[in-house]
Amino acid sequence: MGAHGVQKIDEKEFDIGSHWIGKLPLVGLVLGILGLGASIALGLGDKEQFFFSYHVSYMYFLSIALGAFFFVIVQFAAKAGWSVLLRRIAENLAGILPFFILLGIPLVLGSHTLFHHWADETVRETDPFIVHKAPYLNEPFFYIRMAFYFVVWAVLSSIFRKKSVSQDTSGDRKTTRFLQNLSYPSIFLFALTITFASVDWIMSMDPHWYSTMFGVYYFSGSLVAIYASLIIVAMALQSHTGFGKVFNVEHFHDVGKLMFAQTAFWAYIAFSQFFLIWYANIPEETLFFKHRIEGSWMGVSVALAIGHFVIPFIFLLPSQMKRNKAVLLVGAVWMLLVHFLDIYWLIMPVHQHHGMHITVLDVTTFVGLGGLFLAIFGWYMKQAKIVPTKDPRLAESLAFENIV
Amino acid sequence: MSQPDEKKAFGLLAEFETPKALYLACEKVRDAGYKKWDAHSPFPVHGLDKAMGLKPSVLPWIVAVMAVIGGVGGFFLQVWINVSAYPQVISAKPYVSWPAFVPVTFELTVLLSAFGAVFGMFGLNKLPQLYHSLFESDRFARVTDDKFFISIEADDPQFGTQATKELLSQAGAVHIEEVQS
Numbered sequence: 001m002g003a004h005g006v007q008k009i010d011e012k013e014f015d016i017g018s019h020w021i022g023k024l025p026l027v028g029l030v031l032g033i034l035g036l037g038a039s040i041a042l043g044l045g046d047k048e049q050f051f052f053s054y055h056v057s058y059m060y061f062l063s064i065a066l067g068a069f070f071f072v073i074v075q076f077a078a079k080a081g082w083s084v085l086l087r088r089i090a091e092n093l094a095g096i097l098p099f100f101i102l103l104g105i106p107l108v109l110g111s112h113t114l115f116h117h118w119a120d121e122t123v124r125e126t127d128p129f130i131v132h133k134a135p136y137l138n139e140p141f142f143y144i145r146m147a148f149y150f151v152v153w154a155v156l157s158s159i160f161r162k163k164s165v166s167q168d169t170s171g172d173r174k175t176t177r178f179l180q181n182l183s184y185p186s187i188f189l190f191a192l193t194i195t196f197a198s199v200d201w202i203m204s205m206d207p208h209w210y211s212t213m214f215g216v217y218y219f220s221g222s223l224v225a226i227y228a229s230l231i232i233v234a235m236a237l238q239s240h241t242g243f244g245k246v247f248n249v250e251h252f253h254d255v256g257k258l259m260f261a262q263t264a265f266w267a268y269i270a271f272s273q274f275f276l277i278w279y280a281n282i283p284e285e286t287l288f289f290k291h292r293i294e295g296s297w298m299g300v301s302v303a304l305a306i307g308h309f310v311i312p313f314i315f316l317l318p319s320q321m322k323r324n325k326a327v328l329l330v331g332a333v334w335m336l337l338v339h340f341l342d343i344y345w346l347i348m349p350v351h352q353h354h355g356m357h358i359t360v361l362d363v364t365t366f367v368g369l370g371g372l373f374l375a376i377f378g379w380y381m382k383q384a385k386i387v388p389t390k391d392p393r394l395a396e397s398l399a400f401e402n403i404v
Numbered sequence: 405m406s407q408p409d410e411k412k413a414f415g416l417l418a419e420f421e422t423p424k425a426l427y428l429a430c431e432k433v434r435d436a437g438y439k440k441w442d443a444h445s446p447f448p449v450h451g452l453d454k455a456m457g458l459k460p461s462v463l464p465w466i467v468a469v470m471a472v473i474g475g476v477g478g479f480f481l482q483v484w485i486n487v488s489a490y491p492q493v494i495s496a497k498p499y500v501s502w503p504a505f506v507p508v509t510f511e512l513t514v515l516l517s518a519f520g521a522v523f524g525m526f527g528l529n530k531l532p533q534l535y536h537s538l539f540e541s542d543r544f545a546r547v548t549d550d551k552f553f554i555s556i557e558a559d560d561p562q563f564g565t566q567a568t569k570e571l572l573s574q575a576g577a578v579h580i581e582e583v584q585s
Contacts, residue, residue: 271503271506274503275503275506275507278503279495279503279504281495318464319464401450401451
């Protein structure tokens with residue numbers, strides 16, 4: 001029964017301790033070095049494919065970290081109580097954002113491959129479309145914007161994580177108020193940076209085409225990814241003595257609801273983008289979809305619509321599906337996989353015009369970046385308590401219950 | 405035997421001071437095996453559905469059926485209009501262009517789901533109901549303010565005025581009264 005009697009927790013139980021997530025730094029680092037080493041070795045033979053494969057994995061893991069950052073700032077802005085148990089996991093995932101500056105080096109090195117449609121000077125001077133877009137799409141301004149996104153993400157995500165961790169020892173309630181006040185401008189900056197970053201790094205690969213919905217499209221995918229990730233991490237932590245006791249089916253149900261809502265939101269955005277382009281039928285807009293219905297890309301497009309919306313919508317609709325841990329885990333893993341297909345579908349057709357062919361580089365860059373991503377995440381999880389133990393709204397999260 | 409104007413017992417109405425007392429009493433009434441009874445509270449009490457032993461509502465199924473009717477109906481309404489009722493070539497597209505039908509299909513799915521949810525809820529709650537026997541009780545007016553009640557109907561096969569009264573007072577009722585229908 002709801003909020004009758006405040007549940008007390010033993011703070012000592014909320015270290016990662018001997019749980020296997022504590023071993024991720026080592027395992028992830030090995031995977032990361034092996035994966036990236038193999039990618040570089042293979043990439044020497046096919047530079048273009050290396051840069052594109054790396055870009056897919058980079059945008060994929062970046063979307064999870066950005067989604068996590070959005071989750072954290074929204075919880076503060078909304079003064080959310082139910083999610084306090086999950087917030088440290090999201091803070092740690094968002095804390096990986098500064099490392100994306102280093103991981104972004106191949107983006108800079110490969111800029112003439114990835115963005116050759118506008119980064120190449122001869123094209124820029126002869127193509128009438130690009131000539132008019134040159135005040136925005138030129139290299140100096142591109143790197144200035146890139147630096148701006150990175151600074152915003154790195155600084156804000158670090159502040160949120162560090163301040164929240166410091167509250168574990170100080171128990172200072174002012175920290176919560178401070179982060180709440182910081183969350184409002186953060187939401188504004190987040191919306192601005194994720195929109196322009198996705199336009200710069202994905203949409204500008206095909207600079208003849210444009211869509212005013214593109215930023216929201218990438219954002220909607222990143223939200224699916226973060227809720228799926230939170231479910232998977234929370235599920236992994238069910239075997240943790242402290243976390244397993246307090247994080248129950250009620251919390252899973254709520255994250256499941258959010259993940260379900262985001263698949264519908266993604267479909268809404270994806271269809272709205274497609275629908276207007278299809279109806280107007282203007283060549284400079286249809287180009288994007290023309291590339292994606294050619295050859296085997298048609299099959300991928302259909303698979304994406306069914307796999308990213310139809311199947312999860314029906315699968316996750318009944319409340320019992322979100323209240324069954326095993327079923328919800330299957331749904332979350334599925335969503336993370338189709339989210340990868342989504343990013344792959346956004347980027348790879350620029351390189352492979354007439355059909356999809358999966359390369360070893362797709363796998364090795366994914367394993368490499370994923371390994372490093374998990375290594376940093378695991379390292380963060382070892383640095384602090386795995387839930388914000390002195391958050392003033394923790395009791396609310398412990399007592400959280402759905403009315404079904 | 406019974407004549408239309410003869411007063412008949414509706415059942416018993418028990419009053420409780422706190423949501424906790426109501427919750428614990430509900431568990432007792434549920435365990436005693438009563439079927440035709442209800443709990444009344446000024447605000448939602450977390451977990452009361454479990455304490456009362458309520459089964460999940462069938463409302464989601466009503467909504468699901470209405471959604472399917474709305475979606476399928478909305479889609480084929482447009483197919484019928486564009487193919488046989490009033491065929492028009494728009495933007496040089498085929499008569500049946502499914503993407504063009506999605507907004508109306510979506511809206512009708514949502515509309516009929518909402519109808520199903522609202523009117524289904526009315527139906528399941530037997531609303532609108534202008535009169536209820538419990539309105540006869542003066543004390544019951546405070547259910548919208550600060551008191552909590554359990555009513556057990558005389559139609560319940562388990563019901564026996566004396567036995568049920570005993571159960572309710574053991575469950576912590578501060579006041580029990582018989583309500584006429």
